[in-house]
Amino acid sequence: MDVLVVGGGGREHAIIKKLKESKDVGKIYALPGNGGIALDAICCDINVMDFEKIKAFALENNIGYAVVAPDDPLVGGCVDVLTEAGIPCFGPNAKAAIIEGSKIFSKNLMKKYGIPTAEYETFDDAGKALEYLEKAPLPTVIKADGLALGKGVVIAETLPDAKNAVYEMMQNKKFGKNGERVVIEEFLTGPEVSVLAFTDGNVVKPMVSSMDHKRAHDGDTGLNTGGMGTIAPNPYYTEEIAQRCMDEIFIPTIEAMKKEGRTFKGCLYFGLMLTESGPKVIEYNCRFGDPETQVVLPLLDGDLFEIMRAVTEERLKDVPVKIKDGSACCVIMASDGYPQSYEKGFEIDIPENLLNRVYVAGAKEKDGKLYTNGGRVLGVTSVEKTLKDAINASYKAAEKIHFANAFYRKDIGKRALEAKK
Ligand code: AMP
Ligand code: GLY
Numbered sequence: 001m002d003v004l005v006v007g008g009g010g011r012e013h014a015i016i017k018k019l020k021e022s023k024d025v026g027k028i029y030a031l032p033g034n035g036g037i038a039l040d041a042i043c044c045d046i047n048v049m050d051f052e053k054i055k056a057f058a059l060e061n062n063i064g065y066a067v068v069a070p071d072d073p074l075v076g077g078c079v080d081v082l083t084e085a086g087i088p089c090f091g092p093n094a095k096a097a098i099i100e101g102s103k104i105f106s107k108n109l110m111k112k113y114g115i116p117t118a119e120y121e122t123f124d125d126a127g128k129a130l131e132y133l134e135k136a137p138l139p140t141v142i143k144a145d146g147l148a149l150g151k152g153v154v155i156a157e158t159l160p161d162a163k164n165a166v167y168e169m170m171q172n173k174k175f176g177k178n179g180e181r182v183v184i185e186e187f188l189t190g191p192e193v194s195v196l197a198f199t200d201g202n203v204v205k206p207m208v209s210s211m212d213h214k215r216a217h218d219g220d221t222g223l224n225t226g227g228m229g230t231i232a233p234n235p236y237y238t239e240e241i242a243q244r245c246m247d248e249i250f251i252p253t254i255e256a257m258k259k260e261g262r263t264f265k266g267c268l269y270f271g272l273m274l275t276e277s278g279p280k281v282i283e284y285n286c287r288f289g290d291p292e293t294q295v296v297l298p299l300l301d302g303d304l305f306e307i308m309r310a311v312t313e314e315r316l317k318d319v320p321v322k323i324k325d326g327s328a329c330c331v332i333m334a335s336d337g338y339p340q341s342y343e344k345g346f347e348i349d350i351p352e353n354l355l356n357r358v359y360v361a362g363a364k365e366k367d368g369k370l371y372t373n374g375g376r377v378l379g380v381t382s383v384e385k386t387l388k389d390a391i392n393a394s395y396k397a398a399e400k401i402h403f404a405n406a407f408y409r410k411d412i413g414k415r416a417l418e419a420k421k
Helices: 010-020 051-060 071-076 078-084 094-101 103-113 126-135 159-171 239-259 293-299 304-312 352-357 387-400 414-420
Strands: 003-007 028-032 065-068 120-123 140-144 153-156 182-186 192-199 204-206 215-217 221-224 229-232 266-275 278-285 327-335 358-360 363-366 369-372 376-384
Touching (some): 003 010, 010 028, 010 304, 010 376, 028 051, 065 304, 071 078, 071 094, 078 094, 103 182, 103 239, 103 278, 120 126, 126 159, 153 159, 192 239, 192 304, 229 293, 239 266, 239 278, 293 376, 327 387, 352 358, 352 387, 376 387
Antiparallel strands (some): 192 204, 192 266, 215 221, 229 327, 327 376, 358 376
């Protein structure tokens, strides 16, 4: 069966590489894909938000199954459009994707169903938000309600910073409509864990836990990015904590969505913080994380396509989601200056023997060569028996990959290794 993947980053490259292992998958198309993905799939330059064009492409090319990976098209209803056209899809419909699309929705859902999360208030009036900040404890966390390219969360240490965040979002409309309403919430502390789980709305089957590294520079300094590297499994996520998360968070969340008439089918991403009073939800994403996927899928033991179809057809209970032994580490190689301004267009040199574990995020192909075309350029993943070996192997590989102005963090996995001790 021919398969279509909507999206064009490192996450989509990882999904495509894993799908290629399935005997039931024929041709794979990526919309729009990128220069690196083109080594593994047929890329076609269609915007992820142009649902009518995506639908027409799918029908013309006899697509048997579609995977919608990024947040914007999921929240915008790409799955609804394709499903209506008779194309089975992986990913939640718009009604369910709101779990990521509106932080106010997800916070209210958690409150209503007793799912542990930070205390919060919501505001649609800037004056009221500013007044509330006067007596809110510091640091305080301000979140834009809607999607904001991962930049919609401000942790303010001082009252002027907090007020400025509210001003930027609500009055200056930094994120347009998506920041007109905000959540102001309690600052939590503790190790963070990402858990990506398959769910068909009836059962929930988590993949291996992981740890992202969001800040741009070593020692968790610098600006927040989309993610500079990941490791899996996350050593803080013990079996006991996993069981608590299943009972107190995962199952209650899918049950809550069902009760609200918003059955969630796809990959639900739980961003968790392990606080002293137990695991709490920091955020939900309605999709695979990036770059979590680049460590989670290489450790998935099984046929991704079979699991995805079981999700769509609501028979996930019959299909095992198994995890391989060992650990994985993904180091992201970025363009110097990311997440702010950076130059593009530099030739990328990847040794042939590393291609199978490189996930390309921002690159263009020209005359058979790859050139940088984004902030995050690529990720290189290693799977080894131990975390230490996986980290070493990824850094060894990164040293062999070259492009001008490349930079990457040198401490991916360091905190996890220390936690293991
Ligand atoms: P998000 O974009 O929602 O993933 O948030 C970005 C990062 O902000 C998270 O990974 C956390 O490190 C941090 N964060 C979000 N909410 C809180 C909170 N209530 N307390 C402490 N840190 C938070
Ligand atoms: N790496 C975090 C995310 O995908 O949102």
